[in-house]
Amino acid sequence: MSEIILQSEHLTVGYEDKRVVEDVALLAEPGKILCLIGPNGAGKSTLLKTLIHQLPPLQGAVYLDGREMAGLHDREIARLSAAVLTGRPEPELMRCEEVVAAGRYPYTGRLGVLSPEDKRIVRESMEKVGVLALYGADFSRISDGQRQRVMLARAICQQPRLLIMDEPTSFLDIHHKLDFLYLLRMLVREERLAVVMSMHELELAQKFADFLLCVKDGRIDRAGTPEEVFAGDYIHRLYDVEHGSYDCLFGTAEPAAAEGEPRVFVIGGGGSGVPVYRTLQRRGIPFAAGVLPENDVELPTARALAARVITVPAFEPVTPAAVDEALAVLRDCEAVLCPSAAFGSVNRENERLLADAKEKGLLRTIEEV
Amino acid sequence: MATDRNRRTADCYAVLTVLLLTLLAMNLLVGSTALPAGEVVDALIAGPKGGMAQSIVWNIRLPRLLAAALLGGALSVSGFLLQTFFANPIAGPFVLGISSGAKLVVALTMITALGRGLVLSSTAMIAAAFCGAMLSMGFILVASYRLRGMSGLIVCGVMIGYICSAVTEIAVTFADDSNIVNLHNWSMGSFSGIDWGDMGTASVTVLAALVCAFLLAKPMGAYQLGEAYARNMGVDVRRFRVALILLSSVLSACVTAFAGPISFVGIAVPHLMKSLFKTAKPLLMIPACFLGGGAFCLLCDLIARTLFAPTELSISTVTAVFGAPVVIGMLLRRKRGEMR
Numbered sequence: 001m002s003e004i005i006l007q008s009e010h011l012t013v014g015y016e017d018k019r020v021v022e023d024v025a026l027l028a029e030p031g032k033i034l035c036l037i038g039p040n041g042a043g044k045s046t047l048l049k050t051l052i053h054q055l056p057p058l059q060g061a062v063y064l065d066g067r068e069m070a071g072l073h074d075r076e077i078a079r080l081s082a083a084v085l086t087g088r089p090e091p092e093l094m095r096c097e098e099v100v101a102a103g104r105y106p107y108t109g110r111l112g113v114l115s116p117e118d119k120r121i122v123r124e125s126m127e128k129v130g131v132l133a134l135y136g137a138d139f140s141r142i143s144d145g146q147r148q149r150v151m152l153a154r155a156i157c158q159q160p161r162l163l164i165m166d167e168p169t170s171f172l173d174i175h176h177k178l179d180f181l182y183l184l185r186m187l188v189r190e191e192r193l194a195v196v197m198s199m200h201e202l203e204l205a206q207k208f209a210d211f212l213l214c215v216k217d218g219r220i221d222r223a224g225t226p227e228e229v230f231a232g233d234y235i236h237r238l239y240d241v242e243h244g245s246y247d248c249l250f251g252t253a254e255p256a257a258a259e260g261e262p263r264v265f266v267i268g269g270g271g272s273g274v275p276v277y278r279t280l281q282r283r284g285i286p287f288a289a290g291v292l293p294e295n296d297v298e299l300p301t302a303r304a305l306a307a308r309v310i311t312v313p314a315f316e317p318v319t320p321a322a323v324d325e326a327l328a329v330l331r332d333c334e335a336v337l338c339p340s341a342a343f344g345s346v347n348r349e350n351e352r353l354l355a356d357a358k359e360k361g362l363l364r365t366i367e368e369v
Numbered sequence: 370m371a372t373d374r375n376r377r378t379a380d381c382y383a384v385l386t387v388l389l390l391t392l393l394a395m396n397l398l399v400g401s402t403a404l405p406a407g408e409v410v411d412a413l414i415a416g417p418k419g420g421m422a423q424s425i426v427w428n429i430r431l432p433r434l435l436a437a438a439l440l441g442g443a444l445s446v447s448g449f450l451l452q453t454f455f456a457n458p459i460a461g462p463f464v465l466g467i468s469s470g471a472k473l474v475v476a477l478t479m480i481t482a483l484g485r486g487l488v489l490s491s492t493a494m495i496a497a498a499f500c501g502a503m504l505s506m507g508f509i510l511v512a513s514y515r516l517r518g519m520s521g522l523i524v525c526g527v528m529i530g531y532i533c534s535a536v537t538e539i540a541v542t543f544a545d546d547s548n549i550v551n552l553h554n555w556s557m558g559s560f561s562g563i564d565w566g567d568m569g570t571a572s573v574t575v576l577a578a579l580v581c582a583f584l585l586a587k588p589m590g591a592y593q594l595g596e597a598y599a600r601n602m603g604v605d606v607r608r609f610r611v612a613l614i615l616l617s618s619v620l621s622a623c624v625t626a627f628a629g630p631i632s633f634v635g636i637a638v639p640h641l642m643k644s645l646f647k648t649a650k651p652l653l654m655i656p657a658c659f660l661g662g663g664a665f666c667l668l669c670d671l672i673a674r675t676l677f678a679p680t681e682l683s684i685s686t687v688t689a690v691f692g693a694p695v696v697i698g699m700l701l702r703r704k705r706g707e708m709r
Contacts, residue, residue, distance in 0.1 A: 078603030091593040105602035112587030
């Protein structure tokens, strides 16, 4: 048993007439989650299909437990690696326990009769995944979240050392996504499983993966830890984001700012401005925001949505010079909004903006804009 | 929980066996010639040689009821294999046009042979039927790669069935031979006219195919989760698919060769068995379909022979009357299930 369970070098995957991803080098280790991200149609599923031996490699090879996969018997492969796939199987009249028990396939005899030991492993797998209560339930009548867990139990029941999953969380709501990934993390840690999976939920991939492979334009565009991949504006380039932005620090996607000269000025700060920014953006009204210190919690949102943001350096109080700059912008606006309820020692100077707006009769509420 | 299910399975098999035995007995006792039960039993004990009662029991009733049981069972198992293959509960040898394809080639072969004064052996009949079955199956497979969804496939199969039947009709109409009456009866479907020789060939073929099917029960179970999962569990999908196609074709070809095309048994019986056993596990379903199919065809043949005796109905008429409502019921229930 080598420590590296799955490895590929110079692997090219695709179909007879089409090379989809070229020169893939990947490595899966026990206790680690390797996650494939990248735009739709980049070839993540094709790569995964090759890794579970459903497609032959066009070039290069996949090594499972140190041996080339093409030379392994189907049953040996099945005992080393199990899969959770995208399609939702709808078998007739199958109970959850039977679906999970299907995972014993590579271990049972000619007729597939389960031994008491097999039955014990079925129960144990269901318990680990927390679906033992569904033991006798009809598989076609359980929810998507439950179904995905049962499919995970089926894969665990195969007692693999490698788990390969194609977008396992795509159909789940946020509660079930988090549950599923938390559970996966536990299993990976406790069973020393190696996981290779694809995901579209960047913010979750960033938080749950140990290592990321970014698939784009027929190759592995970048590989690294989440901290390495989610640095700078790489995600924007990976997904060719045009209309909007993705904040890598918080994992939030924002739409594009309304275009044009600012028509509204927002005196925010401390997070109070965020709902106002969103409302204005939805209505397509360009706005300016300020004055905000660079470390204000709402600065990333303001940067993403405002036409103009007036800032001062982090941890510094708002300066009279910055307020003068803001006043110049404010006086060209049709309305001023002041969601900020309190002024403290850091943003005391912003009170001048509020006073000026009142004096000019520009102060409005969000409903009036 | 597990013991409950084992109990249910055992009960279901017991019910099926009792049903089958009862129907075998009824088919033996009831016929167009009224024979008291005592005489039938005596004839059965006395053996095939002798008086009229012995002749009726040994040469007419016994081969016919055994054929109905054996071929009915074969047809249901064939249906179950096709349903597994296409992951489609309304697939069956009749609706997919496989029976009609077999019928066409058998009819053409028979007409050609009879025209030259040859009599076809039962093995040759099965071979011809198998060629026809594979021909239809070829079309269906090509169609199944292009059509997704179960209704398209079925429509395609029904059309193939119509084309084959039409060509058969034309051939039968223009073939001038005194045996044509026989051919016409056969092409409508009937268990009559099967002799002990045919029975021997048919039983060997059917039982061999049945054993093979039973040995495929394990990969069939994995295949019910879909091809990709089956492969992930270590099933050699390509070999498995070929085996499934060949076995279902052999089974339905064998039936068509001796009894003509018989409708709905291949869909209705597997469905009834799944509902009865409350499972679709191939390991349990293959024997269940065989027993159930036998019982179903015995019942239908009994009705076909006795309802308007001495006039006989074609077996397909009766199987359609019983089988079609089962299929419709199943479709309706399925629709409701989808809307859930």
